[in-house]
Amino acid sequence: MKSKLKSQGNSLVVPVAPSRGRLRPLGLDEVRITGGFWARRREVNTNAILDHCREWMERVGWIGNFRAPVAERRGREFADSDVYKLLEAMTWAGVETDTITEAIASAQEPDGYLNTNFGRPGQQPRYSDLEWGHELYCYGHLIQAGVAELRTRGGGELAKIALRAADHVCATFGPDGVAGVCGHAEIETALAELARATGEQRYLDQATLFVERRGHGTLADGEFGRAYHQDDMPVRQATVLRGHAVRALYLASGAVDVAVETGDEELLAAVVRQWEGAVARRTYLTGGMGSHHRDEAFGDDFVLPPDRAYSETCAGVASVMLSWRLLLATGEPRFADLAERTLFNVIATSPAEDGRSFFYSNTLHRRRRGTVPEADVQVPRAESSLRAPWFAVSCCPPNVARTLALLPGYLATTDAGGVQIHQYADAEITTGGIALRIRTDYPSDGRVTVTVDRAPDRPWTLSLRVPAWAEGTPAWLVDPEGRRRPVAPGAAELTRVFRPGDEIRLELPVEPRWLRPDPRIDAIRGTAAVQRGPLVYCAESVDLPDDRDVDAIRVDPSAPPEGRADGSVVVAGEIGAEGDDPWPYRPSAAPPTAGDRTDIVLVPYHSWANRGPSTMRVWLPTVEPTP
């Protein structure tokens, strides 16, 4: 069944515009974030991150590459894509992009080919290295930027460049063309979105072809194995996300787009199954994905070492992209649950408070205090110490920028029955005949008040997500008459004729709580962690007395954690003395050296490493006896 590719939503200004699916996205012209946690970060994005990225991309030559001769080309093979990600972010943010777009236009070949690293005299030929060349991946980000321009401005130079590139891709890799795929998925979701933005079926056909081609071993086997590129088995056969995490999640996003537009229920079910497997067995408490440093990849089931967590920021971006698509397709709140977890604990963790340095990977346990990176030095590697201003591979900063820029597009949806609010922030929503105001101090406070400013004179349903993290503690929905009823995790719904001035309140239990890991996660057996609302907490050495390090902490989860007004949490425990033993394996383990009973302060994970070099851990060993 072929799609008509017309967005089913009212707005065109949406990050993802499926023509069918359970829910219809609301656009950036329908949802405004007006204050609170995310408004502050979006302000930092507009005022600092966008400029920071642009300045660095000028300084390291990645923008200049589009004008430079071959000999002066700088950066890694995928540097073009970071310029495109930045352009996408700027476009969603309403910032002028003409100068950069002009540079890009000057580098496009007459047949639509565009890449600063291949195809010119003195460079490798076009498409001579599909495994690592990233040419199609770069187009993917170019096209996403072009789609953002089509949706926010109705078109422009960037969109024209993207369309020429997309036509070139279809001509080159179509049914009669090169039967290959890119080593890094991304073109799939981009082409599907371009089809949606333009109504052109052939872009969807090409996206479908790329999704179907993958998994048949057309890419060379390499050091990391075929699963690294997800080329080990067809998408519709896989049972869990695997291989390079960002690749896996971009591919899955593209597969959802294709499945939705082509009505391919089997493909959609396959991606849901992969998501379920990854969330049940391959995801960190933070929502972070990817536990291998070597290949930036998912580990085997339950291989989730906190101290070697890779949890790349871009995998967080891609995971939110995937969850959002699955939410639109199915309407199931569990996808919004994971998106929330990932937004608050991965996306919000990467940038420093001033928006001028970033985590590339987001470890859950830092054992050594780092040194402060110099402010104007590009670091060669993605180390999980302090945030760095720029990396040789700097996909993460512009990826954070585009996510923050389009964030209002991930907050709410509509369907025939009403409006669904998935993420909580001070916001204003106007869609169809409905206008809503949301006021909340979430996630510090669990109360979310929705005020109806305008509503049709007929019954409709307001749906508010009750997060899965609230499991086990009552949440409450208070109707305009002040009647409270308990609501369970999932969608709390109120159906009625709403009147202007009606207030609906959701009360979520954001008291801090202890969490225990599945015993199959070997790396954190015998530990506990604290979560408060969607926020994961951590111990950071700067909060410990006497310059102690976090590995000396043991906590007592029999005492409930206590939330403080400043956003910190206090738990009971002890700070032991570090012993020394010439050999760490004994017939009976020495009991951990007991320390004095003391209060231990925990802070939100996203806020760590903003106060100088420190050690940090999320999962804390317990005082319960180790045999």
Next chain:
Amino acid sequence: MKSKLKSQGNSLVVPVAPSRGRLRPLGLDEVRITGGFWARRREVNTNAILDHCREWMERVGWIGNFRAPVAERRGREFADSDVYKLLEAMTWAGVETDTITEAIASAQEPDGYLNTNFGRPGQQPRYSDLEWGHELYCYGHLIQAGVAELRTRGGGELAKIALRAADHVCATFGPDGVAGVCGHAEIETALAELARATGEQRYLDQATLFVERRGHGTLADGEFGRAYHQDDMPVRQATVLRGHAVRALYLASGAVDVAVETGDEELLAAVVRQWEGAVARRTYLTGGMGSHHRDEAFGDDFVLPPDRAYSETCAGVASVMLSWRLLLATGEPRFADLAERTLFNVIATSPAEDGRSFFYSNTLHRRRRGTVPEADVQVPRAESSLRAPWFAVSCCPPNVARTLALLPGYLATTDAGGVQIHQYADAEITTGGIALRIRTDYPSDGRVTVTVDRAPDRPWTLSLRVPAWAEGTPAWLVDPEGRRRPVAPGAAELTRVFRPGDEIRLELPVEPRWLRPDPRIDAIRGTAAVQRGPLVYCAESVDLPDDRDVDAIRVDPSAPPEGRADGSVVVAGEIGAEGDDPWPYRPSAAPPTAGDRTDIVLVPYHSWANRGPSTMRVWLPTVEPTP
């Protein structure tokens, strides 16, 4: 103080020939291994491994490189070194090396330069990539092969090539030459050994210069940081082994050689301190070193994940090299303890029983059954699944071969007071006026009988190492009159006038025992492992009922493990049912699903993966309640 560089031992046929130090090594002409565990493996080495390596090096072109034109050069940048390692192994084993040596000779430049990957027209210039080019590293292995020829045959073509190369190195990198070091340490120990083998002081001076130069940042900082190349701080300042494990251990070995020959107590103490730190906090139960896959490197303290253990076979080889040097220098049995652990659990684990496939890395926990590698396919990567016949990077097979070939050289020493036996095997020792026969079924059996066949007519001391693993259980020394006395870990000594026919017996407690990890090793908290004598044990899925996997096992360490005559061990435990949970972090962890109480069979770790694809784990979660 300058050394006279004359070996203090009686024999020249030794792997390491210090001119001073607490103990004097016995040579391969003084110690013969006549039966048992190591004799079987040495037989496999002579009959299979050496040929296997040679055939593969011919097939993949690494030997041919020495004759081939530039365009046909094959393999990685360090492929030359593997040919040299094989030559060293063949030389110690007494196998003819002429054909290969001839090829190598043909590639040496008139000025002594020798490397198939650099310096010829169409290649990168000599020494243009000290970080990754491995030129000095390759010389190091060439020189070690040359030293083996000097020591076993008094010299020959290989030694001449090595000497020319060494002279070229001294001329190029001497005090007035290029002030650089190699990205991969190895030349240091090789030059020191060449100085010992030739009496030429300048080779020692050059080795000293290389050791002193390292740690001053002459190598470019890269993705893995300066510690990867141990170029982050001078050797004499470092407190623990760090960075790439093989590099770190080869460097430390060279530093010991230099320290011993130059009487540099500070440098020796620095390496001892680094060894202690690594053993206390960065070593697996098997003796394996290196917990990072990404950079084949040591992790931070207590980062020892069993399922991501890298524990490269070559790091095991290098660790034994280092421990042997420290034992000779200090006489302390703890160095022989670690060497024993590493020999039985890393070196013995790498080759398959038939000597035709190998582990590159030696994981302590395998979660997925692998597939059987094809017998004639070089695998691109070092995966911890089944052993593979050959790797794109195949340092490990010839490194195992040279270690097995020279193994008798690691068994025993002398000093002014007598003979010290450090490792137990059926063996014959003849040195000075003393001849000893050793009979034992070690490590299956703890009884070691030493028979005196010849002895001087004056008192001397026989010293037998009581391994540290015997701690807590009595070991016994039985003198020729049958008197038993308990002996503690360390050196058990008997001083007297021995007579031909005298029998001395050591009785070591090889009953299997439970071991518990230091609670600071997060990755194995709440688990236990079994060791029997020096052998670490593991559960392997092929020994479980109903095709179950090892991750379903929980063991009960309150019941002592029971040794069986076939070498296996039986422990009490249960095999649980695997549950499923859509999200693995809960307010209270589900108790592990209890299974039926059952016996669980464990096998020696070195023997795993010889019975088809399987899952395996060394550290077993316990049935003790997880909160």
